[in-house]
Amino acid sequence: MRYTLRLLTAQQFQRAAALVSACEVLRREEFARDRRWGPTPFRIGLWVGASVSPNWFDEAKEQIAEAKESASDKHARVLQVLTCPWCGSGLTARSNMEYDEGRRRILLYCPRGEGEDRCPFSRREALGEGIPVLTVDEEIYRLAPSLLIATVDKFAQLPWNGYAGLLFGRVTELCPRHGYLRGYVAAGRRARDTVRVRTVWSGPSTPAAPVRATAQVLVEVIDEARHELLAMTYAARPYPALTRALTEAADRGVRTHMVVETLAGAGGLLSGKEPADAFVSVPGLHLWAWARGPAEQARSRQHAKLAVADRRTLFLGSANLTESAARRNIEAGVLVTGGEAPRRAAEHIVELQRLGVLRRIQP
Structure with missing residues (x-):
């Protein structure tokens, strides 16, 4: 126009x-x-x-x-x-x-x-x-x-503005995060978005797999976040290192959304306080739970355990957000930096929120 x-x-x-x-x-x-x-x-x-x-x-x-x-x-x-x-x-x-x-x-x-x-x-x-x-x-x-x-x-300006060529299809590739790119910009983007996958083991060590505390990795993922942090856990208990990292993230303006299981949803498999109570001291944190239908209530669990920082870093593992899982148990996980997996995981969570599958809760 x-x-x-x-x-x-x-x-x-x-x-x-x-x-x-x-x-x-x-x-x-x-x-x-x-x-x-x-x-x-x-x-x-x-x-x-x-x-x-x-x-x-x-x-x-x-x-x-x-x-x-x-x-x-x-x-x-x-x-x-x-x-x-x-x-x-x-x-x-x-x-x-x-x-x-x-x-x-x-x-x-x-x-x-x-x-x-x-x-x-x-x-x-x-x-x-x-x-x-x-x-x-x-x-x-x-x-x-x-x-x-x-x-x-x-x-x-069309004959003289090289950038305008992007509007007419003169592109090298479509980046999910940055849009249409061409030339050295596309090459630089590929270098930045190179996928790196590392395994994370907690517990006894062996020469085949160096041990790295799950708590340390979780804190590093949280510390990396500058704009958005999405996390899911089954069980949660107050753990000072994680609470401190989440609070610092909130202080620097990170929007944090945490999906947890509820005592009712766990069907008696969880005891003690609600998992959501582990995060009451974190300012501005948004808590979510699975809004199951009557047919799903008795047999289903919110068992996903992950954290995504800025849709670029994904930690996916077996550990709940508890001190036992983070420091004492044998736990295994995968840390993914770059590529499609972190973005798609974050988009899936956001879409579940939008569709009402996940609902906001108060601790």
Whole structure:
């Protein structure tokens, strides 16, 4: 879509964003039934001059950081929609925008994230994606939105702006984390995302497998997280090292979601306090449990044990989040860094949350 006046362009962008948001809601619903719809979201991009919106991620990041620090959106040009295109809730850069340095993404979330009528573009429903609008040139090049609105001066740059070739299919590969890439950028991404898999054993050692305490690995995974930490456990008991690591993660702004079993769900196989009680001292931690149906209640258990940091590092093992499992038992696990496995594990958990299979609980 091409408009010659920036004001008209901004108005059309807000209107078209509502259409693209509706397309994305339909895609999600259909994708659950028909995988041919694909996992790539419908998105809309605003491709205008630097005086209107940022050209690069680092510039947008600085604007968001300044808005949060000053509690003012005065210089936050990265925010180009003032209301959610789906539900109409008000948006501000200081409260509703985030940046993901690992993926070099700018994320805008709708604040209406609670209750039965929560917005499908809230953090709870669209974690890692948010409202499907792109206002930073760098993201537009890498993600090639379904609909692009631009000023005529941007179109005049097409013969001279090499990055614009990405919009017309001049790409080397599609990276699940960074979008469309080409040339040396794609090669650098492959080097960064090289998959590394290591086994982790706790307990007696042998020459064949060096022992590394499960607790140490869990703390390292938690310490690596900068934006998001997702974890699942069957049993949980207070363990100072893990509690301290989780608290420090919360202090640096990591969004932590913990899925636990409940005493009722364990059907008498767990005793003592609720596993969720092990995390009452961790500020801002979100607790979840499996919302079983009546037919599943008697025979099923939430037995998964894993931790995913920033969708890049995955620790999957036999250990519960208890001191016995972390320090004394014979436990085995696998630590995966890079590649598809961490991202897919995180996306699966988030989708279970969105579908209501997992429900929020209070300790």
